[in-house]
Amino acid sequence: MNPITEKLFELLKQVAGYIYPNEIEVHWGILVVVYPYLTGLVAGAFILASLVKVFNIKEVQAVYRLSLLTALAFLLIAPLPLLLHLGHPERSYEIFLNPNFTSAMAMFGFVYAWYLMVVLLLEIWFTYRKDIIVWSQQEKPPMKWIHKVVSLFSTDVSDKAVEFDKKVVKGITIIGIPSAFLLHGYVGFIFGSIKANPWWNSVLMPIVFLFSAIVSGIALVIILYMVITPFRGEKIDMKCLDKMASYLFYAVIVDFSLELLDFIHRLYQSEESIKILSEMVMNKLFISLVIIQVLLGMLIPLGIIVSVKLFKFDEELRKLCYFVAVILIQLGIFATRWNVVIGGQMFSKSFRGLTAYKMELTGIEGLLMTLVLLVLPLVVLAVLTKILPPWESSQKSALTEAAS
Numbered sequence: 001m002n003p004i005t006e007k008l009f010e011l012l013k014q015v016a017g018y019i020y021p022n023e024i025e026v027h028w029g030i031l032v033v034v035y036p037y038l039t040g041l042v043a044g045a046f047i048l049a050s051l052v053k054v055f056n057i058k059e060v061q062a063v064y065r066l067s068l069l070t071a072l073a074f075l076l077i078a079p080l081p082l083l084l085h086l087g088h089p090e091r092s093y094e095i096f097l098n099p100n101f102t103s104a105m106a107m108f109g110f111v112y113a114w115y116l117m118v119v120l121l122l123e124i125w126f127t128y129r130k131d132i133i134v135w136s137q138q139e140k141p142p143m144k145w146i147h148k149v150v151s152l153f154s155t156d157v158s159d160k161a162v163e164f165d166k167k168v169v170k171g172i173t174i175i176g177i178p179s180a181f182l183l184h185g186y187v188g189f190i191f192g193s194i195k196a197n198p199w200w201n202s203v204l205m206p207i208v209f210l211f212s213a214i215v216s217g218i219a220l221v222i223i224l225y226m227v228i229t230p231f232r233g234e235k236i237d238m239k240c241l242d243k244m245a246s247y248l249f250y251a252v253i254v255d256f257s258l259e260l261l262d263f264i265h266r267l268y269q270s271e272e273s274i275k276i277l278s279e280m281v282m283n284k285l286f287i288s289l290v291i292i293q294v295l296l297g298m299l300i301p302l303g304i305i306v307s308v309k310l311f312k313f314d315e316e317l318r319k320l321c322y323f324v325a326v327i328l329i330q331l332g333i334f335a336t337r338w339n340v341v342i343g344g345q346m347f348s349k350s351f352r353g354l355t356a357y358k359m360e361l362t363g364i365e366g367l368l369m370t371l372v373l374l375v376l377p378l379v380v381l382a383v384l385t386k387i388l389p390p391w392e393s394s395q396k397s398a399l400t401e402a403a404s
Contacts, residue, residue, distance in 0.1 A: 019348035044217010065390030297332010
């Protein structure tokens with residue numbers, strides 16, 4: 001028996017009720033789950049950074065540059081899951097050479113290029129321009145040469161030039177906010193517009209995706225800030241951490257409310273499919289949806305942050321509470337993506353049966369590849385922070401050198 005046939009027989013053992021033969025296997029697997037998860041982190045991290053430049057929230061200034069670099073690192077890796085899933089990533093250039101403007105999926109290439117080239121790279125360059133010039137003058141090779149190239153051989157560090165940089169950064173950030181909404185909201189639009197699937201078809205899907213992205217992005221930056229800062233021997237800015245936790249708290253409340261409304265809306269719409277969807281939630285998705293997404297990913301973190309707000313915990317206990325909360329939130333957001341992508345393929349179009357999804361350990365659609373794709377952005381981030389340090393101590397050093 002060949003491996004494909006063997007796999008189908010394994011899946012048939014987990015099939016319940018009646019399903020069509022072409023519905024036995026789930027076609028959009030873990031890689032399609034990872035993609036919206038990564039793009040959500042990008043959008044959320046950028047929106048956190050925008051609080052500094054657009055809304056002048058000084059408390060989160062300490063993580064502004066870290067948020068931008070995090071968004072860039074995850075954006076660079078975000079297309080890989082889709083390209084690997086399609087099977088021929090070398091053909092991706094066809095999106096630009098033969099554009100199909102009626103295809104929502106094909107338009108991702110243009111949205112991605114716009115967000116990468118016009119928004120993130122430009123904002124990071126103008127934000128760092130003065131510091132890069134100073135670093136190119138005071139450092140030794142090879143970093144001296146790298147900073148020279150990254151600065152595009154710019155040399156002007158005058159007050160007028162720096163003021164121009166600040167204006168450009170603010171303008172790009174204003175453009176970047178709706179661009180971030182578009183980058184991740186369109187994924188929800190693709191799922192929400194599939195009318196034949198009652199698990200996906202919802203007008204609230206793009207908004208749910210967007211707010212869950214904000215939640216995941218803020219949570220990720222908190223994790224990185226809390227891990228990297230002590231590792232570098234520096235003290236965590238508790239005002240910054242408390243402020244980020246407050247924004248995260250409100251974002252989780254909005255996200256939870258929207259998901260609840262979305263669920264009620266789907267229950268109201270799903271007259272024919274309500275029975276099979278209920279069976280799917282209570283059996284196939286009970287652990288990932290009820291336990292991980294709702295309980296561990298939302299309710300417990302909300303309870304933790306509320307406890308921190310109500311009771312005057314000391315600094316160390318607050319840090320521990322925040323860290324546990326954001327780890328659980330990340331787990332919950334990943335479960336959210338899983339439940340949307342995988343859950344929408346687990347019931348038959350006949351509404352009379354359920355299939356199952358079994359993830360392999362190795363291979364393109366395997367667990368190991370998934371872990372590589374989730375770790376790879378962190379490796380890219382480590383390289384970016386080496387070239388463009390986001391730490392306040394590095395900025396102060398550059399300012400001192402420029403002044404001298």
